[in-house]
Amino acid sequence: MTDRxxxxxxxxxxEGESVPxxxxxxxxxxxxxxxxxxxxxxxxxxxxxxxQFEERATERLEEYETIFEDAGATVExxxxxTHDGQKTIDRTTTEHDCLAVVVPNATGPVEDVLVAVRGAxxxxxxxxxxxxxxxxxxxxxxxxxxxxxxxTDEDAETLLAGLEDRLGDLGLDTSTIETRxxxxxxxxxxxxxxxxxxxxxxxxxxxxxxxxxxxxxxxxQVADRFLGPVLVVQRGPASTDVATDGEE
Amino acid sequence: MVDQSVDxxxxxxxxxxxxxxxxxxxxxxxxxxxxxxxxERTIGLVGGLAIGIGTMIGAGIFVFPGLAxxxxxxxxxxxxxxxxxxxxxxxxxxxELATAMPRSxxxxxFISRGMGTAYGAIVGLGxxxxxxxxxxxxxxxLGHYASAVFTELGVALPFSPVIGIGLLFGAALTALSxxxxxxxxxxxxxxxxxxxxxxxxxxxxxxxxxxxVFGGGTVPEQFFSRGYFPVLTTAALVFTSYLGFAQVAxxxxxxxxxxxxxxxAMVGSVLIVTVFYVVTIFVATSxxxxxxxxxxxxxxxxxxxxxxxxxxxAVAILGAGLxxxxxxxxxxxxxxxxxxxxxxxxxxxxRKASEVNLRYxxxxxxxxxxGGPILVLVATGQVELLAEVASFLHLIMYxxxxxxxxxxxxxxxxxxxxxxxxxxxxxxxxxxxxxxxxLIAFMQFASIGIGVVVMLxxxxxxxxxxxxxxxxxxx
Numbered sequence: 001m002t003d004r005x006x007x008x009x010x011x012x013x014x015e016g017e018s019v020p021x022x023x024x025x026x027x028x029x030x031x032x033x034x035x036x037x038x039x040x041x042x043x044x045x046x047x048x049x050x051x052q053f054e055e056r057a058t059e060r061l062e063e064y065e066t067i068f069e070d071a072g073a074t075v076e077x078x079x080x081x082t083h084d085g086q087k088t089i090d091r092t093t094t095e096h097d098c099l100a101v102v103v104p105n106a107t108g109p110v111e112d113v114l115v116a117v118r119g120a121x122x123x124x125x126x127x128x129x130x131x132x133x134x135x136x137x138x139x140x141x142x143x144x145x146x147x148x149x150x151x152t153d154e155d156a157e158t159l160l161a162g163l164e165d166r167l168g169d170l171g172l173d174t175s176t177i178e179t180r181x182x183x184x185x186x187x188x189x190x191x192x193x194x195x196x197x198x199x200x201x202x203x204x205x206x207x208x209x210x211x212x213x214x215x216x217x218x219x220x221q222v223a224d225r226f227l228g229p230v231l232v233v234q235r236g237p238a239s240t241d242v243a244t245d246g247e248e
Numbered sequence: 249m250v251d252q253s254v255d256x257x258x259x260x261x262x263x264x265x266x267x268x269x270x271x272x273x274x275x276x277x278x279x280x281x282x283x284x285x286x287x288e289r290t291i292g293l294v295g296g297l298a299i300g301i302g303t304m305i306g307a308g309i310f311v312f313p314g315l316a317x318x319x320x321x322x323x324x325x326x327x328x329x330x331x332x333x334x335x336x337x338x339x340x341x342x343x344e345l346a347t348a349m350p351r352s353x354x355x356x357x358f359i360s361r362g363m364g365t366a367y368g369a370i371v372g373l374g375x376x377x378x379x380x381x382x383x384x385x386x387x388x389x390l391g392h393y394a395s396a397v398f399t400e401l402g403v404a405l406p407f408s409p410v411i412g413i414g415l416l417f418g419a420a421l422t423a424l425s426x427x428x429x430x431x432x433x434x435x436x437x438x439x440x441x442x443x444x445x446x447x448x449x450x451x452x453x454x455x456x457x458x459x460x461v462f463g464g465g466t467v468p469e470q471f472f473s474r475g476y477f478p479v480l481t482t483a484a485l486v487f488t489s490y491l492g493f494a495q496v497a498x499x500x501x502x503x504x505x506x507x508x509x510x511x512x513a514m515v516g517s518v519l520i521v522t523v524f525y526v527v528t529i530f531v532a533t534s535x536x537x538x539x540x541x542x543x544x545x546x547x548x549x550x551x552x553x554x555x556x557x558x559x560x561x562a563v564a565i566l567g568a569g570l571x572x573x574x575x576x577x578x579x580x581x582x583x584x585x586x587x588x589x590x591x592x593x594x595x596x597x598x599r600k601a602s603e604v605n606l607r608y609x610x611x612x613x614x615x616x617x618x619g620g621p622i623l624v625l626v627a628t629g630q631v632e633l634l635a636e637v638a639s640f641l642h643l644i645m646y647x648x649x650x651x652x653x654x655x656x657x658x659x660x661x662x663x664x665x666x667x668x669x670x671x672x673x674x675x676x677x678x679x680x681x682x683x684x685x686x687l688i689a690f691m692q693f694a695s696i697g698i699g700v701v702v703m704l705x706x707x708x709x710x711x712x713x714x715x716x717x718x719x720x721x722x723x
Contacts, residue, residue, distance in 0.1 A: 042433050043425050043610045045352045046287035047280070047501060048589045051269060052604050054285055080279070083433075083502070091278055091288070091663060161264030 004031040004074060005132035007231065008098040010089050011064065013057045013079070014038045019064050022107035023229055026200060029133050032073045035094045036061040037080045037088050040103035046081040054079070085172075093234055100129045100202070103223035103230040108198050112140045115163075116191045116203040123163055126233050130202055131170035140176045142198070147183040147189045156181040174239070188218055195226045202231045249646050259717035262595040269593045275350055277505045278321060287420040289504045291433070296496050298437040299579060300517025303492030305443060306576030307635070308525040310569040311389040311546050312486045313532045315632065316690035321473030325529045327482035328489070332522030332689060335490035337680035338646040339655040340670045341517045343511035346441065346497045348656075348666035353590025354497030354583075355645040361721040362652030368719055369596050369710035370703050371645045375498075375588040377702050378641030380618060382491055383580035384625030385634035387414040390573035391626075392546035397566055404600040421578055422619025425585070426612045439575045446568045447524060453556055454531030473538060476485065484690040488635040489525060491642050492576075493518050495583040498590075507667035546631065584618035585611055591708025596714045636695030641702060645686045650681035 007027055011017050013036035036057055061077050068075045073196045076096065082088040091103055115130055117123065134141060143163055147156045160179040168174040182190050193203045203219060219232035258268035272280045272287075279286040289298075308328065316324035334623020345358040356375050391414035398405060472479070493514045496503075503509050530543055532552045546552045549569065555559035589611060591600040605612040625634060654677050656664050670676055688696065 040609050042430075043428075043585065043615065044604055045499075045501065045586055045589050045611075047269075047352055047593065048602050048611055049604055049609070050282070050285060050287060051593065051599070051602065058285075077284065078283060078286060080286045080288055083290040084288065088288050089292060239398075 003132060004029060005100065005129050006031045006033055006096055006098040008033045008035055008089065008093050008096065008101040008144065009104060010035045010037060010101065012037060013022065013060050014053055019067055020104050021104035022110065023104050024068050024101065026103065026110050026229055027068065027133065028072035029136060030069045032075045033098055034061060034065055034068065034075055034077045035080065035089065035092050037082055037085055039082055039085045042083055043198060048215050049081045098234060099125050100231045103232065103247060104227045105223060105227055107228045110139055111198045112142065112198050114195050114198040114201045115141060115143050117143055117145045117160060117163060118152060118204050120159060122204050122233065122235055124203060125236065126221060127163060127166040128203065128235050129172060131167050135171045140178065143179045144194055145179060145181050146185055146187040147181055149184065153181065157190045184222045191222055192225045195222065200229050200231065201226060202233065204233050205235055258594060258719045262714040262717055264598060266595045266599050268595045268719065280501055287501065290500055291499060291503045293509045293512055294437060295433055296503055296513030297517050297533065298440040299363050299499065300492045300496045300513055301520055302436050302440045303495045303579040304489055304517065304521045305524065306386055306530045306572035307389065308486065308489030308521060309447065309528045310393065310549055310572050311589035312489060313545045314541055314546060314548030316482050316486050316529065317533055317538040319474065320478040320487065321538040322533045323472045323479045323524055324482055324533065327479050327486055328525040330483040331487045331490050332518065332525065334683045335493060335518045336515065337676060337683055338463065339493050339514045341650050341677040341680055342494060342497055343514050343668050344655055344666045344670045345649060346500045346510040347356060347507045347668040348664050350498065350500040350503065350510065350604060352586055354500060355494055355649050356587060356590055359648050359652050362656045363648065363669055364720040365717050366707065366710060367648060370706045371648055372596060373706035373709060374702055375645055376591065376643040377583055378638050379580045379584035380442055380622050381625060381634050381638035382488060383577045383584065384622045385488060385631060385638055386573045386577035386580060387418045387622065387626045388629055388634065389546060390414060390417055390570065390577060392564060393569040393573060396547045396550055397547060398568065400562065409625060411629045415623055417574065418619065418623050418626050422615055425581060425615050426610050427608055436575060439571050441566055443572055446564055450553060451527050451531055454535065455527065457556060458531055458534035480690045484639065484687050485632060485636060486637040487643065487687060490518065491638060495579060498583045498586045511668045530572065533593050561601055581615065581618050585614040588614035588617055594719055595717050596710065633695055636691050637698050640688055640691060640695055640699035644703065645690050647681045647684035650677040651683065653677045703713045
């Protein structure tokens with residue numbers, strides 16, 4: 001075990017959200033950044049909520065921390081009172097340099113993983129997450145790519161083969177890896193449909209655009225429809241800065 | 249990211265055995281950090297400006313022009329300019345203090361840490377009550393606008409609905425703040441945006457008209473038609489229009505990149521509203537002359553708009569007036585609740601006062617503690633008195649903030665490391681303090697009397713309830 005990937009696990013700690021079944025086992029080989037957060041209305045100062053809720057929230061987080069540690073992960077724990085949950089998740093991801101954020105949904109024992117590959121961008125981070133988490137678990141990994149119209153089959157296969165090699169370099173048993181290419185479909189629908197046969201999905205984060213603004217990030221959309229845990233691999237720090245700067 | 253450590257260690261207990269909450273270890277651009285708990289900062293520059301402008305613009309433009317013109321004639325323009333200048337002289341030192349101590353509670357926090365608990369208690373309790381007076385004043389203004397709507401619709405009521413409507417909205421606002429979890433900040437930003445657009449359009453037309461472009465021309469008039477002294481008393485009266493910038497400091501704990509955004513939001517909002525006020529008074533007095541404007545009272549701006557643009561103009565300004573007074577009242581109630589929280593955090597009020605409601609996550613005790621007394625104040629219906637008492641209590645705080653800055657700079661404690669430093673030290677804060685205290689002298693005796701009583705009661709409360717609590721930073 002050399003390089004545990006940092007994975008952010010956000011939990012709305014005071015709203016009865018807990019750690020779903022199967023997630024601690026899924027992240028057994030990770031460095032878990034356990035983010036307990038509580039969203040409060042604007043009428044309330046965050047410090048006010050802290051005065052009242054800190055003790056209870058910390059108690060719960062400690063329980064969750066134990067669950068993850070028992071499963072084998074190393075854990076770092078943060079508690080945040082905020083008006084804006086998304087901002088808190090994004091900031092914590094950047095500050096702790098997390099490779100991926102998990103959308104925590106329940107799952108059974110993890111036996112097969114779908115890895116949705118969008119393109120060559122960010123593929124190294126994707127590889128580090130997959131190899132780090134599943135390298136020693138003996139699960140079967142399916143690399144999946146939805147090709148767009150002006151992309152040849154060779155391009156798609158080269159992309160997946162490149163990732164397969166990289167995973168092999170990082171210590172994943174390549175005999176457990178399958179590849180699969182679909183084309184001429186809406187990638188999101190395709191991923192959700194393909195995901196049905198799998199226990200968990202690993203996918204990349206999209207660049208913010210009008211459609212992500214209207215419909216939400218694809219990771220969350222997939223998680224809503226797939227109902228299992230989704231690991232959303234974050235863009236590297238350089239591009240994250242560009243995304244957060246646009247705000248003012 | 250600039251990390252600052254905060255070393256002011258509060259100590260002691262109040263009569264109920266509660267001690268002040270410990271100070272945070274580190275303040276960053278994005279959070280306030282206590283051990284392994286973080287408080288997220290979520291208000292950006294736009295949000296900060298909207299709080300400042302939204303609180304201020306309601307009064308200066310939609311309530312005071314008629315009253316001010318009646319008191320000072322055309323020279324009311326100068327009164328507003330004086331008010332703006334004093335506000336600016338205070339906003340600069342406040343910015344420095346806020347970047348050194350970006351915590352909830354604003355002026356109260358700075359003064360209690362810089363000058364000790366007694367001053368802090370007087371200012372903190374005074375701020376809470378002052379905000380109530382201000383909110384009541386905005387609500388009475390709102391009542392005037394709502395009754396003007398009835399008049400406009402031709403509904404003749406056998407009684408004046410001003411106070412009734414003010415009470416109704418006061419109660420509704422309190423209930424909304426307790427039960428509503430809607431995104432109020434976004435609404436506030438949008439309201440301020442709409443107001444600025446409507447006013448810019450209206451005032452541009454008014455200025456062009458006043459200089460004769462549309463053939464209307466100015467009503468010629470002597471500038472100091474009421475003499476020189478009323479200019480200063482009017483400045484004291486209308487200073488209520490400049491109370492909002494300090495409300496930015498009451499949410500300083502929630503502002504992102506406080507070192508940059510706090511000074512910009514405070515100084516920026518003062519500059520923006522000053523320009524709007526001065527132009528508004530100029531346009532209004534040009535249209536009618538001070539005498540007729542004075543007769544229109546609180547809703548004089550509606551008549552000015554009618555004169556320029558007919559019925560649509562009157563309707564637009566009526567709508568804008570309702571929005572503006574509503575948003576000012578709302579912002580004041582929320583700030584008052586933040587003030588209660590800051591006091592209870594420091595054990596100057598019972599901890600219970602900042603309790604958060606489990607169902608809505610809102611501080612219902614603090615909001616009721618603000619909303620309840622407001623209704624009593626609204627019931628008096630005394631626009632000028634409410635405004636002056638609010639100004640009095642704020643001016644005391646402003647003056648003391650300037651003094652606190654000078655005290656802190658002279659003693660230069662290790663923890664005092666503001667990222668923004670006031671230009672022209674020590675002249676600016678000294679003049680700011682003198683101007684703040686000086687303006688009080690021009691108020692009515694009744695307002696000064698009520699203000700002094702509030703301060704005295706605040707001090708006695710501190711001696712009785714929390715005499716052992718020390719909040720001053722290590723100096």
